[in-house]
Structures are given as C-alpha cells and as structure tokens.
Amino acid sequence: MRRIIATLASVGTAALLAPVIAAPAQAQAQARPTDPVTALTKQFQVKRGVHATSAAKINIGGSVAFKVRSEGDLQFGRSGVVASDITTKNDFGDLFEEDESLKGINKPTRTITINKTAYVSGGIYDELIPSGKSWLRAPGSSPTSFGGGQFIDVFDTSSLRAVLATTKAKGNGGTVDGTRTTVYRGAITLKQLSASSPAMKQQLKGMDAKTGKTVLNWKLWVGSDQLIRRVTAAATFTIKSKKMSIDMDMTSDTKFTKWGSKVSITAPPASEVATASEIEGPMPEMPTVITPGMMAGKL
Numbered sequence: 001m002r003r004i005i006a007t008l009a010s011v012g013t014a015a016l017l018a019p020v021i022a023a024p025a026q027a028q029a030q031a032r033p034t035d036p037v038t039a040l041t042k043q044f045q046v047k048r049g050v051h052a053t054s055a056a057k058i059n060i061g062g063s064v065a066f067k068v069r070s071e072g073d074l075q076f077g078r079s080g081v082v083a084s085d086i087t088t089k090n091d092f093g094d095l096f097e098e099d100e101s102l103k104g105i106n107k108p109t110r111t112i113t114i115n116k117t118a119y120v121s122g123g124i125y126d127e128l129i130p131s132g133k134s135w136l137r138a139p140g141s142s143p144t145s146f147g148g149g150q151f152i153d154v155f156d157t158s159s160l161r162a163v164l165a166t167t168k169a170k171g172n173g174g175t176v177d178g179t180r181t182t183v184y185r186g187a188i189t190l191k192q193l194s195a196s197s198p199a200m201k202q203q204l205k206g207m208d209a210k211t212g213k214t215v216l217n218w219k220l221w222v223g224s225d226q227l228i229r230r231v232t233a234a235a236t237f238t239i240k241s242k243k244m245s246i247d248m249d250m251t252s253d254t255k256f257t258k259w260g261s262k263v264s265i266t267a268p269p270a271s272e273v274a275t276a277s278e279i280e281g282p283m284p285e286m287p288t289v290i291t292p293g294m295m296a297g298k299l
Contacts (some may be wrong), residue, residue: 017259037161039226040154049075049263052086054253056150067091074143074155074251077265081155083114083265084143086128090123112265113143119268133274142199150252151193151233153200158189162196163188163218173221176229177257181221190235 033039036170043050052074074085083169087110109123112135119135129136144155154160166186173183194204212238221230235249265275 007067007257023276030219033226036154036220036222036226037157037227040160040228043227043259044078044080045260046077047075047262047264048260049073049081050221050256050260051258051261052254052256054150054252056250059180059249061246073263075263075265080144080157083112084145085112085265086110086145111177113145114144114265114267117267119273121268129216130274130278133278134272135268136274136276136279138276150254151190151250152216152218152231152252154220154228154254154256156199158197159193159200162192164220166192176221176223177255179223179225179229181223181229184222185218187215187217188217192266227259228256253286 011270024061033042042128046130050073052070052072054070055068058065066153068088068090069085070088072084074081075083087108087252089108092105103175105128109125112119116139121129121135121136125136142153144153152159152163163186164184166188167184168187171183171184171185173181175181189212190204190207191209194201194212195215196206216235217232218233221226223229230253232250232251232253236247236249239246239248
C-alpha cells in the first residue's frame with residue numbers, strides 16, 4: 001500500500017472597479033457580462049488579479065493519503081494569468097519520512113511563478129539553497145497550478161467553456177464572498193476535459209482509455225456579475241491490478257476573492273536566487289497529485 005500511495009503522489013486551479021461615471025441603468029445592464037467565460041476575459045487587465053484559497057485531498061481505501069492547502073494571488077495580463085505567488089502546505093503524513101531527498105516535504109513551500117519560470121523557497125528546497133540565498137530558480141509549470149488535486153482550471157477559457165457545457169442543473173448557491181450566487185452543477189469525463197484545451201491535454205497526458213471514462217462531478221458558484229467565487233470537483237474510481245483492487249476518491253475546493261484587485265508579482269532579487277547548477281545533485285521533484293488514474297498500470 002505504501003508503494004501504491006507513493007506512486008500516486010509522484011504522478012501527477014468582482015468585476016474591475018470602473019470609474020464612477022453616471023450612466024443610464026439600461027446601459028449598465030447591457031455592459032454586464034452574460035456568462036462566466038465573458039466575465040473572466042473582461043478581468044484580463046494588466047496588473048489586476050484575484051486571490052485564491054484551495055484545499056484538496058485523496059482518500060485511498062477509505063484512508064486519507066494526501067492533503068494539500070494553497071493560498072495566494074494570481075496576476076492577470078491581457079490574455080490570462082501571467083504570474084502567481086502561492087504558498088502550499090502538503091500533508092503526506094510519514095509517507096516520505098525515510099526519503100532524504102524529500103526531507104521537509106510537509107513544510108510550507110512558497111512558489112512565485114512568472115510565465116514559465118518558478119522561484120521556490122521553503123519545504124524540500126530549504127536545505128538545498130546555498131548560504132546567502134533564499135530562493136531556488138526552477139522550470140515552472142502553469143502559474144495557475146495550486147500544487148495538486150486541481151482538475152478544473154477556471155482561468156483556461158476553453159476548458160471552462162467545455163465544463164459549463166456539461167451543466168445539468170442550476171440553483172440558489174447562497175452567499176459566497178459576500179455575494180449572492182447561482183450554483184451550477186454538472187459532470188464531465190476526464191477524456192472530455194483532456195480534449196477541452198492543449199493545457200488540459202498536457203496535464204492529463206498518458207491517460208488510458210479506461211481512466212478517460214472517469215467522471216468528474218463539479219460545482220461552480222457564480223455571482224450576479226458572472227464571476228466564479230468557488231469551484232469544487234470530485235472523482236471516484238477503482239484501480240485494479242492482479243493483486244488488488246483499490247478505491248480512490250479525489251476532492252478539491254477552491255475559492256476566489258478580490259476579483260479585479262491590484263496585483264503586481266515580481267521575481268525575487270537576483271542576488272537572492274540560486275540556480276540548479278549551484279546545488280548538489282539533481283533538482284528534487286515535489287510529489288504532486290494531478291493525474292491519479294495514470295498510476296493504474298504501475299501497481
């Protein structure tokens with residue numbers, strides 16, 4: 001069971017304040033976005049952004065195998081998210097306590113991502129960073145990554161559109177972030193999600209046909225301004241091998257606040273940043289939980 005969980009871990013998301021100008025009510029109504037994708041694209045303004053908090057976990061055989069919590073800011077450009085500053089706290093329990101390369105894995109890790117470059121500090125990187133430095137530069141993934149468990153990237157407009165197309169019902173979502181919301185409910189297969197955009201295809205690469213049939217049940221809480229305030233996702237499937245059959249449940253819950261706030265994320269000072277050539281041995285890989293179905297052939 002320990003090897004199985006380790007494999008899983010290694011395999012593997014308010015409208016802008018406008019100038020106060022008097023306008024007829026009819027004109028204001030016409031300016032209001034009519035759907036979440038349109039509302040999102042209107043948020044893509046330079047040095048504006050949103051604050052996000054996320055929690056995800058995986059249960060295997062009825063026991064929690066992995067938990068992660070993330071919080072931080074995402075900065076927009078004219079075509080989407082261009083940078084993020086996110087602190088992640090993993091909880092693998094004692095799963096990797098004997099692996100020296102992953103010492104400190106359960107300590108908080110801060111990641112600043114600018115385009116495709118990441119700057120990491122804390123966690124498993126603390127003991128690798130040379131004296132006098134505070135950060136380690138590493139190849140970056142998407143600035144919308146929350147450290148694992150996030151199937152739905154609401155900032156990927158193509159993927160968001162595909163998810164919304166699978167809506168089965170809408171209802172009163174109550175108040176989220178001080179805003180009355182409508183909750184959308186639906187289900188999408190991982191195959192459909194993979195086909196929704198190049199980014200999602202890359203995230204779910206290596207998925208076999210059986211895993212592609214896994215159904216992801218989702219909910220989106222959308223304000224009257226059509227901005228997403230919360231998204232949850234859950235998938236349950238069975239991994240089988242010659243020796244055993246294991247049930248695995250994945251859940252994630254992400255909330256978004258401060259839409260349209262001023263966000264300006266910059267790289268750490270060069271004098272504080274170490275490169276991979278300055279550390280001994282290879283760059284360690286932080287175990288993430290992104291595509292759990294792909295471990296099926298490794299049991």
